[in-house]
Amino acid sequence: QKEVEQDPGPLSVPEGAIVSLNCTYSNSAFQYFMWYRQYSRKGPELLMYTYSSGNKEDGRFTAQVDKSSKYISLFIRDSQPSDSATYLCAMSFTGGGNKLTFGTGTQLKVEL
Amino acid sequence: GAVVSQHPSRVICKSGTSVKIECRSLDFQATTMFWYRQFPKKSLMLMATSNEGSKATYEQGVEKDKFLINHASLTLSTLTVTSAHPEDSSFYICSGFRDTEAFFGQGTRLTVV
Numbered sequence: 001q002k003e004v005e006q007d008p009g010p011l012s013v014p015e016g017a018i019v020s021l022n023c024t025y026s027n028s029a030f031q032y033f034m035w036y037r038q039y040s041r042k043g044p045e046l047l048m049y050t051y052s053s054g055n056k057e058d059g060r061f062t063a064q065v066d067k068s069s070k071y072i073s074l075f076i077r078d079s080q081p082s083d084s085a086t087y088l089c090a091m092s093f094t095g096g097g098n099k100l101t102f103g104t105g106t107q108l109k110v111e112l
Numbered sequence: 113g114a115v116v117s118q119h120p121s122r123v124i125c126k127s128g129t130s131v132k133i134e135c136r137s138l139d140f141q142a143t144t145m146f147w148y149r150q151f152p153k154k155s156l157m158l159m160a161t162s163n164e165g166s167k168a169t170y171e172q173g174v175e176k177d178k179f180l181i182n183h184a185s186l187t188l189s190t191l192t193v194t195s196a197h198p199e200d201s202s203f204y205i206c207s208g209f210r211d212t213e214a215f216f217g218q219g220t221r222l223t224v225v
Contacts, residue, residue, distance in 0.1 A: 043216035102155040
């Protein structure tokens with residue numbers, strides 16, 4: 001079993017739709033949870049960063065962490081064609097030397 | 113956000129030659145940097161942790177003599193792929209941490225012919 005599981009997609013939605021992206025994990029030591037957006041042939045760009053359980057909102061993006069279920073989500077409201085990219089979840093824990101464990105990434109396409 | 117600059121963005125080299133990739137933190141000091149490798153439509157796989165002033169720490173299965181890492185200053189880490197072979201062709205990405213947030217370089221697409 002992989003430490004972090006993420007549906008690779010591809011996920012195709014119409015413009016304006018609400019997108020839900022998810023990751024599950026097995027290591028209960030993870031405390032820091034991140035979502036990155038990666039455009040083709042570019043480095044990942046940090047979108048959201050949360051610590052422990054709870055919700056965090058930033059514009060059209062909302063990140064949720066449920067540590068009891070070992071489940072994290074990223075919601076994108078009013079999706080735009082420019083949101084088309086691969087979305088990677090990543091996790092780390094204190095004492096882990098800042099090492100990130102990534103999901104496989106979900107490829108999202110927002111169509112006009 | 114913080115800026116990590118990676119160079120070159122793309123390189124093509126002949127089999128058997130060596131290639132150096134640079135990773136610079138432009139607006140913060142990084143005592144530690146991380147080097148990843150990413151295959152098409154796959155996630156980032158950590159190759160090694162670069163430590164300023166000391167030896168790098170390699171992940172299991174990564175050949176340290178093939179992927180030489182040097183972290184000579186707080187703002188520069190380099191990855192040298194030695195005696196490159198076509199199977200080394202991949203997308204290489206570095207990252208550095210500012211506080212608890214990781215910032216990534218633009219990536220280097222290496223093609224070995």
